[in-house]
Amino acid sequence: MTIISEDISKAVKLLNNEDVVAIPTETVYGLAGNIYSEKAIHKIFEVKQRPLFNPLIAHVSSIEKAKAITRDFPVKAEMLAEAFWPGSLTILLNKNNAVPDLITAGKNTVAVRIPNHPVTLDLLEQLSFPLAAPSANPFGSISPTKARHVESYFGNVIPMILEGGDCKNGIESTIIGFEQNEAVLYRLGSISLEEISDVIGEVKIKNKQEIAPDAPGMLSRHYSPKTKMFLVDDVEKFVKQHANKKIAVIRFCRDKHIPGIEHIEILSEKEDLKEAASKLYAVLHKLDGLNLDMILAEVFPDVGLGKTINDRLERATKNK
Ligand code: AMP
Numbered sequence: 415m416t417i418i419s420e421d422i423s424k425a426v427k428l429l430n431n432e433d434v435v436a437i438p439t440e441t442v443y444g445l446a447g448n449i450y451s452e453k454a455i456h457k458i459f460e461v462k463q464r465p466l467f468n469p470l471i472a473h474v475s476s477i478e479k480a481k482a483i484t485r486d487f488p489v490k491a492e493m494l495a496e497a498f499w500p501g502s503l504t505i506l507l508n509k510n511n512a513v514p515d516l517i518t519a520g521k522n523t524v525a526v527r528i529p530n531h532p533v534t535l536d537l538l539e540q541l542s543f544p545l546a547a548p549s550a551n552p553f554g555s556i557s558p559t560k561a562r563h564v565e566s567y568f569g570n571v572i573p574m575i576l577e578g579g580d581c582k583n584g585i586e587s588t589i590i591g592f593e594q595n596e597a598v599l600y601r602l603g604s605i606s607l608e609e610i611s612d613v614i615g616e617v618k619i620k621n622k623q624e625i626a627p628d629a630p631g632m633l634s635r636h637y638s639p640k641t642k643m644f645l646v647d648d649v650e651k652f653v654k655q656h657a658n659k660k661i662a663v664i665r666f667c668r669d670k671h672i673p674g675i676e677h678i679e680i681l682s683e684k685e686d687l688k689e690a691a692s693k694l695y696a697v698l699h700k701l702d703g704l705n706l707d708m709i710l711a712e713v714f715p716d717v718g719l720g721k722t723i724n725d726r727l728e729r730a731t732k733n734k
């Protein structure tokens with residue numbers, strides 16, 4: 415019997431009962447539990463094998479509900495929420511006392527967003543608490559963008575996956591925090607830095623070392639397939655140097671044919687970085703199941719969501 419179901423009322427029951435449920439969002443599928451239930455939150459960390467120092471994002475269905483778990487809401491946060499919620503932007507805000515340390519890893523900030531998925535918004539409306547929902551994958555592996563990705567990871571250990579179709583954006587939320595009123599980028603994601611700057615002006619970008627202890631989504635090895643992966647500027651040259659290997663290639667938009675390569679995945683024929691980002695994880699899941707010697711990815715243009723794609727590809731290549 416499949417645990418994939420469209421039954422929102424069943425998900426409500428399980429969550430009210432302090433259990434966990436995988437939920438669809440427009441970014442990736444999340445593994446959700448009541449932020450106030452120690453039992454549910456411990457189960458999330460256990461199922462994912464996620465270290466406790468890695469805080470979770472709280473998902474709510476309205477700005478009022480976001481305000482109910484935070485101490486203050488800076489003007490720039492209001493502007494961002496107005497512009498991007500519901501949507502793929504997570505904002506770090508000072509938490510109030512009711513928010514358990516378990517979901518913030520002891521920090522005094524809590525990560526909050528309103529996801530833009532009708533099924534999960536409906537679910538959140540029926541609950542009296544926010545949902546903590548990290549991506550529904552074992553820590554460090556490729557995030558799930560389809561219900562069956564979650565099933566292959568956790569089919570035996572969680573009671574339900576709420577079916578919501580393929581994730582439209584297919585890549586995690588962008589995370590923005592504040593330091594002395596200045597906006598700081600914690601994680602590149604589904605909303606580009608350019609879009610954010612259009613709303614609030616300059617965003618401070620720290621280097622990875624500075625930010626690593628605060629945002630383990632920034633850990634250098636993450637989002638990784640089991641197959642050895644490389645990120646290269648010159649695909650053809652690399653292929654020639656590895657003539658006897660079974661290789662798959664991930665490219666942005668051009669040349670479907672490279673001599674000697676059977677599997678070439680073009681992420682966007684029409685050169686649309688948003689489309690490319692939405693397909694990236696599904697393609698990685700697929701190629702990882704083909705028993706290849708290596709997966710090769712071409713460096714994407716360093717603008718807009720190309721920056722996010724390159725960030726994920728770089729981390730994915732750190733698979734031993
Ligand atoms: P995931 O839920 O798997 O997308 O990961 C959530 C990301 O949000 C992780 O990289 C966390 O480190 C980050 N995060 C959540 N809460 C905070 C916080 N209070 N401060 C900094 N980063 C946070």
Ligand code: MG
Nearest residue numbers: 548549557631
């Ligand atoms: Mg994750």
